[in-house]
Amino acid sequence: MKVAVTFPIPEPAKTLLSDLFDCRFWESEVPIPSDTLAEWLSEVEGVLTTLTCPLDEASLSGASHLKVISTVSVGVDHIDVDFAKSQNIMIGHTPGVLTDSTADLAIGLMLAVGRRLAEGDALVREGAWSDGWKPNLLLGTDLSKSTVGLVGMGPIGQAVAKRLAGFGCRVIAWNRTHRDVPGVEFMDLNTLLSSADIVSLHTALTDETRELITRERLSLMKDQAILINTARGAIIDEVALVDELASGRLRAGLDVYNEEPLPADSVFHSLPGCVLLPHVGSATQRTRQAMFELALRNLVSGMRGETLPAAL
Numbered sequence: 001m002k003v004a005v006t007f008p009i010p011e012p013a014k015t016l017l018s019d020l021f022d023c024r025f026w027e028s029e030v031p032i033p034s035d036t037l038a039e040w041l042s043e044v045e046g047v048l049t050t051l052t053c054p055l056d057e058a059s060l061s062g063a064s065h066l067k068v069i070s071t072v073s074v075g076v077d078h079i080d081v082d083f084a085k086s087q088n089i090m091i092g093h094t095p096g097v098l099t100d101s102t103a104d105l106a107i108g109l110m111l112a113v114g115r116r117l118a119e120g121d122a123l124v125r126e127g128a129w130s131d132g133w134k135p136n137l138l139l140g141t142d143l144s145k146s147t148v149g150l151v152g153m154g155p156i157g158q159a160v161a162k163r164l165a166g167f168g169c170r171v172i173a174w175n176r177t178h179r180d181v182p183g184v185e186f187m188d189l190n191t192l193l194s195s196a197d198i199v200s201l202h203t204a205l206t207d208e209t210r211e212l213i214t215r216e217r218l219s220l221m222k223d224q225a226i227l228i229n230t231a232r233g234a235i236i237d238e239v240a241l242v243d244e245l246a247s248g249r250l251r252a253g254l255d256v257y258n259e260e261p262l263p264a265d266s267v268f269h270s271l272p273g274c275v276l277l278p279h280v281g282s283a284t285q286r287t288r289q290a291m292f293e294l295a296l297r298n299l300v301s302g303m304r305g306e307t308l309p310a311a312l
């Protein structure tokens with residue numbers, strides 16, 4: 001049975017897969033070209049992939065033998081899920097195992113933006129910290145006791161809420177469907193945006209959440225509020241966000257963007273009040289290993305025609 005792997009994977013995973021299946025591995029850091037992808041997909045029963053490789057209707061339409069897509073990601077917005085399901089292709093992803101790492105990073109970004117960690121680091125490294133302790137050097141804002149608004153209260157939102165309890169924060173939240181989480185006040189999205197000192201996004205990118213945070217909604221946020229995004233760039237109207245950041249009215253901690261990687265001439269590089277990360281929410285040794293293990297189990301189960309451990 002044949003498997004395509006659309007991105008470079010660690011050696012142990014390659015060995016394991018090669019022992020089980022006839023594999024084609026895409027080894028280059030340059031994304032697999034769409035014609036190569038289509039050709040490989042036309043031959044295989046399984047594909048191991050990730051979020052840098054779009055599996056849209058065009059690439060899946062010739063995949064007549066494909067039984068299972070296993071993505072090393074929790075997000076599946078790079079896959080045309082409806083089309084895959086209409087073709088009876090199973091989809092496996094990696095929820096759960098990256099919840100804590102992503103929640104940790106969201107808290108890290110809240111602290112980094114509020115306490116101006118990147119600016120402080122740059123000041124020291126540039127040798128520009130010349131006159132010691134000063135009463136007004138790099139004054140920031142506290143996470144402790146602030147009001148934090150969580151948009152999306154799935155497992156990651158809930159893990160962030162747990163952490164914020166330790167900082168004595170008031171945690172307010174919005175979710176598309178009703179939830180009850182102890183210690184969290186639920187409210188409508190617009191009220192949340194106008195009440196929070198920090199807003200953190202934890203919703204999946206779907207047709208319903210694309211540009212959920214519109215220009216009008218951004219304008220509801222308090223002056224100097226902080227927007228944290230460890231979910232997906234396309235949840236925000238990015239042009240409007242850039243305007244708010246460029247004017248200095250809002251601050252942001254961003255791990256994700258509409259276009260990844262950011263183009264060399266991206267306006268984000270010059271925006272003040274931001275901490276910018278390269279989509280590393282789940283990037284710890286332990287979590288990445290767990291993601292690979294789960295994705296491999298999804299793939300192998302799908303190839304055997306069994307229920308996937310983490311099916312969509």
Ligand code: GLV
Pocket residue numbers: 051072073074075076098231281282
């Ligand atoms: C990362 O963004 C993921 O979806 O796992």
